[in-house]
Amino acid sequence: xxxxxxxxxxxxxxxxxxxxxxxxxxxxxxxxxxxxxxxxxxxxxxxxxxxxxxxxxxxxxxxxxxxxxxxxxxxxxxxxxxxxxxxxxxxxxxxxxxxxxxxxxxxxxxxxxxxxxxxxxxxxxxxxxxxxxxxxxxxxxxxxxxxxxxxxxxxxxxxxxxxxxxxxxxxxxxxxxxxxxxxxxxxxxxxxxxxxxxxxxxxxxxxxxxxxxxxxxxxxxxxxxxxxxxxxxxxxxxxxxxxxxxxxxxxxxxxxxxxxxxxxxxxxxxxxxxxxxxxxxxxxxxxxxxxxxxxxxxxxxxxxxxxxxxxxxxxxxxxxxxxxxxxxxxxxxxxxxxxxxxxxxxxxxxxxxxxxxxxxxxxxxxxxxxxxxxxxxxxxxxxxxxxxxxxxxxxxxxxxxxxxxxxxxxxxxxxxxxxxxxxxxxxxxxxxxxxxxxxxxxxxxxxxxxxxxxxxxxxxxxxxxxxxxxxxxxxxxxxxxxxxxxxx
Amino acid sequence: xxxxxxxxxxxxxxxxxxxxxxxxxxxxxxxxxxxxxxxxxxxxxxxxxxxxxxxxxxxxxxxxxxxxxxxxxxxxxxxxxxxxxxxxxxxxxxxxxxxxxxxxxxxxxxxxxxxxxxxxxxxxxxxxxxxxxxxxxxxxxxxxxxxxxxxxxxxxxxxxxxxxxxxxxxxxxxxxxxxxxxxxxxxxxxxxxxxxxxxxxxxxxxxxxxxxxxxxxxxxxxxxxxxxxxxxxxxxxxxxxxxxxxxxxxxxxxxxxxxxxxxxxxxxxxxxxxxxxxxxxxxxxxxxxxxxxxxxxxxxxxxxxxxxxxxxxxxxxxxxxxxxxxxxxxxxxxxxxxxxxxxxxxxxxxxxxxxxxxxxxxxxxxxxxxxxxxxxxxxxxxxxxxxxxxxxxxxxxxxxxxxxxxxxxxxxxxxxxxxxxxxxxxxxxxxxxxxxxxxxxxx
Numbered sequence: 001x002x003x004x005x006x007x008x009x010x011x012x013x014x015x016x017x018x019x020x021x022x023x024x025x026x027x028x029x030x031x032x033x034x035x036x037x038x039x040x041x042x043x044x045x046x047x048x049x050x051x052x053x054x055x056x057x058x059x060x061x062x063x064x065x066x067x068x069x070x071x072x073x074x075x076x077x078x079x080x081x082x083x084x085x086x087x088x089x090x091x092x093x094x095x096x097x098x099x100x101x102x103x104x105x106x107x108x109x110x111x112x113x114x115x116x117x118x119x120x121x122x123x124x125x126x127x128x129x130x131x132x133x134x135x136x137x138x139x140x141x142x143x144x145x146x147x148x149x150x151x152x153x154x155x156x157x158x159x160x161x162x163x164x165x166x167x168x169x170x171x172x173x174x175x176x177x178x179x180x181x182x183x184x185x186x187x188x189x190x191x192x193x194x195x196x197x198x199x200x201x202x203x204x205x206x207x208x209x210x211x212x213x214x215x216x217x218x219x220x221x222x223x224x225x226x227x228x229x230x231x232x233x234x235x236x237x238x239x240x241x242x243x244x245x246x247x248x249x250x251x252x253x254x255x256x257x258x259x260x261x262x263x264x265x266x267x268x269x270x271x272x273x274x275x276x277x278x279x280x281x282x283x284x285x286x287x288x289x290x291x292x293x294x295x296x297x298x299x300x301x302x303x304x305x306x307x308x309x310x311x312x313x314x315x316x317x318x319x320x321x322x323x324x325x326x327x328x329x330x331x332x333x334x335x336x337x338x339x340x341x342x343x344x345x346x347x348x349x350x351x352x353x354x355x356x357x358x359x360x361x362x363x364x365x366x367x368x369x370x371x372x373x374x375x376x377x378x379x380x381x382x383x384x385x386x387x388x389x390x391x392x393x394x395x396x397x398x399x400x401x402x403x404x405x406x407x408x409x410x411x412x413x414x415x416x417x418x419x420x421x422x423x424x425x426x427x428x429x430x431x432x433x434x435x436x437x438x439x440x441x442x443x444x445x446x447x448x449x450x451x452x453x454x455x456x457x458x459x460x461x462x463x464x465x466x467x468x469x470x471x472x473x474x475x476x477x478x479x480x481x482x483x484x485x486x487x488x
Numbered sequence: 489x490x491x492x493x494x495x496x497x498x499x500x501x502x503x504x505x506x507x508x509x510x511x512x513x514x515x516x517x518x519x520x521x522x523x524x525x526x527x528x529x530x531x532x533x534x535x536x537x538x539x540x541x542x543x544x545x546x547x548x549x550x551x552x553x554x555x556x557x558x559x560x561x562x563x564x565x566x567x568x569x570x571x572x573x574x575x576x577x578x579x580x581x582x583x584x585x586x587x588x589x590x591x592x593x594x595x596x597x598x599x600x601x602x603x604x605x606x607x608x609x610x611x612x613x614x615x616x617x618x619x620x621x622x623x624x625x626x627x628x629x630x631x632x633x634x635x636x637x638x639x640x641x642x643x644x645x646x647x648x649x650x651x652x653x654x655x656x657x658x659x660x661x662x663x664x665x666x667x668x669x670x671x672x673x674x675x676x677x678x679x680x681x682x683x684x685x686x687x688x689x690x691x692x693x694x695x696x697x698x699x700x701x702x703x704x705x706x707x708x709x710x711x712x713x714x715x716x717x718x719x720x721x722x723x724x725x726x727x728x729x730x731x732x733x734x735x736x737x738x739x740x741x742x743x744x745x746x747x748x749x750x751x752x753x754x755x756x757x758x759x760x761x762x763x764x765x766x767x768x769x770x771x772x773x774x775x776x777x778x779x780x781x782x783x784x785x786x787x788x789x790x791x792x793x794x795x796x797x798x799x800x801x802x803x804x805x806x807x808x809x810x811x812x813x814x815x816x817x818x819x820x821x822x823x824x825x826x827x828x829x830x831x832x833x834x835x836x837x838x839x840x841x842x843x844x845x846x847x848x849x850x851x852x853x854x855x856x857x858x859x860x861x862x863x864x865x866x867x868x869x870x871x872x873x874x875x876x877x878x879x880x881x882x883x884x885x886x887x888x889x890x891x892x893x894x895x896x897x898x899x900x901x902x903x904x905x906x907x908x909x910x911x912x913x914x915x916x917x918x919x920x921x922x923x924x925x926x927x928x929x930x931x
Contacts, residue, residue, distance in 0.1 A: 026577065029724065037616070039613050040542035066870055068867070114790045114864055115863060136863060385590065386590060387592065389593060393609060
């Protein structure tokens with residue numbers, strides 16, 4: 001009797017498998033991933049708050065893991081309050097605070113900070129500015145003293161104003177050589193055209209025109225205790241913190257602050273493709289997005305889930321499609337940026353230049369998909385599980401914790417962004433995400449492509465129309481598909 | 489009953505019958521609790537409980553890096569690090585990453601001269617998942633021809649990318665060859681293109697079976713954990729991984745630079761001239777290392793350090809200044825790198841650096857300056873254990889260096905005890921005759 005070849009083959013496979021098992025046995029638990037234990041409760045640190053007689057709001061988070069204190073002062077006015085002719089005034093005013101005081105030269109001031117093991121960072125956003133001082137906890141009093149000198153006796157000397165302007169000028173020049181920063185800059189310029197938020201995109205040529213008087217005027221007007229919030233994190237309680245802050249900052253004088261009204265911003269209503277030429281770049285960068293408004297808490301949480309499914313991490317749809325499946329991209333992510341009156345939702349991707357057209361079309365098709373089809377429940381649950389699991393990592397350090405609180409204060413966000421974060425996320429389902437995807441103008445973004453024109457320009461002719469811009473966001477000319485004509 | 493079932497039963501009995509304190513060693517006198525335990529296969533386990541957040545960080549650190557590579561195989565250690573994400577017996581290609589990311593966690597890995605570290609932070613209810621993943625790739629990594637070839641290609645692309653973005657890369661590698669005495673210490677962790685092309689599957693398998701073994705590894709777990717339960721999980725996933733052969737560490741060389749080496753490197757990629765200056769110094773095992781680190785801070789750390797103030801703020805003769813103490817197992821060096829806008833400025837910068845070094849040999853550092861340097865050092869030291877992950881890496885590295893955690897409660901105090909007069913002595917000992925100066929000239 002003869003075995004057929006098929007049976008012989010099956011038997012060999014069986015013997016091979018059995019042989020492998022006998023030779024290399026393994027415990028059964030190794031064959032599949034273990035189930036998780038029940039999720040442990042996140043106990044958020046308490047925020048204790050007080051207001052000084054001059055109107056300065058204080059928030060304290062007790063955090064005693066390390067002998068470090070973080071002092072974060074939020075001035076509730078940002079770049080959108082700069083004069084329309086002098087964008088950059090808010091940034092330079094804030095930056096001046098690290099350029100010494102009436103009694104300490106800039107270098108002596110820096111010495112004092114480093115002597116406390118400290119570091120000082122200053123950052124300005126469209127809606128607020130932040131001064132952050134990290135130091136060893138033994139130096140809390142000295143740290144508060146330094147902060148008080150910055151606010152009560154800033155130098156604003158002519159020489160230091162020039163130094164600050166020069167530093168900012170070179171910083172901006174440097175940013176112009178980074179294709180991702182150029183793409184983000186032009187996207188913001190075009191989306192916030194004629195809106196106060198456009199002022200937060202600084203122009204190095206205008207920085208030169210800002211004078212010491214402009215900075216002093218801005219400082220006098222907005223750097224007031226009743227327009228500020230001080231956040232302290234470290235091993236201290238509200239009573240101690242209030243007593244110490246009051247000792248150093250009670251003489252900071254109050255004055256009525258009239259904040260300029262920031263009007264509503266209007267989303268882009270028609271797909272707009274723009275190109276910025278940066279000849280040295282090997283890869284092409286795509287930044288595309290739109291203004292989303294209003295961004296209240298009922299929209300915010302479904303948006304978090306939508307963002308996570310679409311492009312929050314490497315496991316999300318954009319990355320899996322553009323990088324893993326199509327091999328167009330080095331990366332592709334989506335992101336949410338918060339402002340006081342709206343949000344910005346955008347996608348950023350780094351791609352091979354020759355696939356610029358299919359990449360943009362593929363991203364649009366992914367966006368189209370989320371506005372046409374409800375997301376499957378398992379994807380929604382996976383996204384929620386990621387966001388819930390990841391949240392504690394966002395508040396793990398002094399710095400992160402106080403940064404989150406600063407944003408909550410600056411944007412006047414409610415408890416849903418802090419103590420009710422988990423509950424709000426748990427309530428999100430596919431219907432709410434789908435409603436949101438239809439409500440927001442995601443399919444009519446401004447698309448910015450940055451890269452080497454010599455390689456990309458021919459591929460751009462696949463689009464109906466492309467505006468060619470310089471890196472200051474000014475239209476130079478357009479190219480159209482039909483005739484490939486250039487229109488100046 | 490087969491072997492592993494027996495082992496499980498024994499573990500179970502041990503953990504239910506033996507008092508917990510008898511299982512391992514509780515370390516005291518440090519800002520956070522630590523518990524040390526060694527499995528029978530030699531795997532060292534360090535646990536540190538912290539209940540502030542529902543997170544856990546897990547680090548697996550192997551005592552191997554580029555120093556263990558043989559001539560002609562530069563890049564093997566880094567290549568293997570990449571292959572550790574390409575699948576093991578029960579985990580598919582890149583699944584390690586997707587499993588961790590799905591939980592909301594983060595992960596990464598790093599290879600340096602004498603260690604390779606894999607790390608992740610996840611919600612604490614997912615601890616078993618991480619141990620399952622890490623034990624699977626320690627026990628049964630799948631190394632195939634196609635995976636090795638893919639990883640080699642990716643590594644070569646990475647080298648090209650590094651060359652493109654860093655015009656000073658070639659000169660810095662040449663500088664390392666002058667500063668360090670032999671192949672083991674002076675070749676780059678990311679390897680050399682021709683060597684990488686020559687790496688075979690059998691090279692990778694041999695490296696894996698020689699070094700990725702429990703008796704050459706440390707497992708640290710920090711976060712919201714229950715010690716007893718965690719040790720049970722560690723036993724379950726790691727105790728059946730067989731112990732490997734004892735490892736012979738690379739030959740310790742004791743090079744003493746006795747003279748000044750001055751060389752020039754012609755660079756066609758850079759647009760500005762630069763120089764490197766290096767000194768061989770005492771390694772961390774030496775008591776001299778404490779004052780040397782404080783000297784590093786006086787000279788180079790922060791915007792008010794001596795060199796930054798002189799070269800960048802006051803005289804504005806340098807465009808960029810970098811420097812630090814670098815450690816390669818039993819060797820350490822202080823390296824300084826300066827870029828200036830032209831040759832005249834570069835010569836002035838070089839003189840200024842040497843003059844600042846000489847000043848430290850002849851005059852005492854003031855009390856205020858010493859306090860500043862120590863406080864900056866202290867802040868950096870404390871920040872090494874700021875997050876659960878930082879702490880897990882910090883503990884793993886300490887275990888790899890010292891094979892115990894005995895020094896943790898006294899380590900910072902030793903740096904804080906450094907005095908001004910001690911600095912002068914150390915400066916004379918390590919910043920005398922032997923130095924390497926490499927000038928980068930534009931082609």
